Amino acid sequence: MENYQKGIITHKEPGILRKDGIYFYNPSDFAQEHLFYPHWGAEYVCTKPYCVDRSEQEVFDTFILFYIVKGELLFRYRGKEFTAVGGDIVLLDCKYPNYYRAESEVQFRWIHFTGNASQAYCDLLYARQQGHLPCHPDLGVYFANLLRSIRAKNFNEHYFSLQLHTILSGLASQTNTSPLMHSAVLSAKNYMELHFAEPMTIADISAVVNLSQYHFSRLFKAETGRSVHGFLSDIRMNHAKKLLSETNTSIDEVAQQCGFSSTSHFIRAFKHEMNITPARFRGLFR
Secondary structure (H helix, E strand, O other), rough: OOHHHOOEOOOOOEEEEEEEEEEEOOOOOHHHOOOOOEEEEEEEEEEOOEEEEEHHHHHHOOEEEEEEEEOOOEEOOOOOEEEEEEEEEEEEEEEOOOOEOOOEEEEEEEEEEEEHHHHHHHHHHHHOOOOOEEHHHHHHHHHHHHHHHOOOOOOOOOHHHHHHHHHHHHHHHHHHHHOOOOHHHHHHHHHHHHHHOOOOOOHHHHHHHHOOOOHHHHHHHHHHHOOHHHHHHHHHHHHHHHHHHHOOOOHHHHHHOOOOHHHHHHHHHHHHHHHHOOHHHHHHHO
């Protein structure tokens, strides 16, 4: 009984050698509305024939993060198969069927969670790497922090949210700045940075990087999280803000220098983003 209360129990499920957990947490109303929060989690040491096979009838509305401490865990998810190894993170949307198994001894931590921007992060990271996020040993400590706090019944919901957000934002930022970013995306970003003042369309940019417009648009969104049009608009708008805040350049000239088709288009776009006109924005810096 003492071992059960500590969450370190011998489980009869085939293949589980040792386990720390499962630990459960019930979030407050505030956490459910505003924060990331864990539902339950554990750390397992498993070997063959350990296997979890969640059919379509068994899926549920949470997300699950795995951190592989050492060994290998094989996954099948949304039509793809992959093997996660020590230092890897796996993020699954449990509304989809999923399957994972051990072929040899493996140690891993797992946490079911939801809340806040969980769906958006899961969709973003799936678009980039289909749920398998290799080589993130620096983020493993946050899994350990969460499990340690739930085990100790130190239920600080803001701390839980911080740990989960650190994992998700760390995955997103590290993936986003990966040196493996497609050369066409890097070339397109550089081209837009240099030529933003000139008229250009997505067709023009895709031609520069020798890709079809459709393929280029999908690739750019998957690797940057932004549409091509949105990225170009950001460059133009940020340059416009710099001119408005630091120079006396007229509104007409700002619109022209930043690649907007007309002054009226620039004013409408600026007001849509900032909720004030360019002239009022300039006044904030005078």
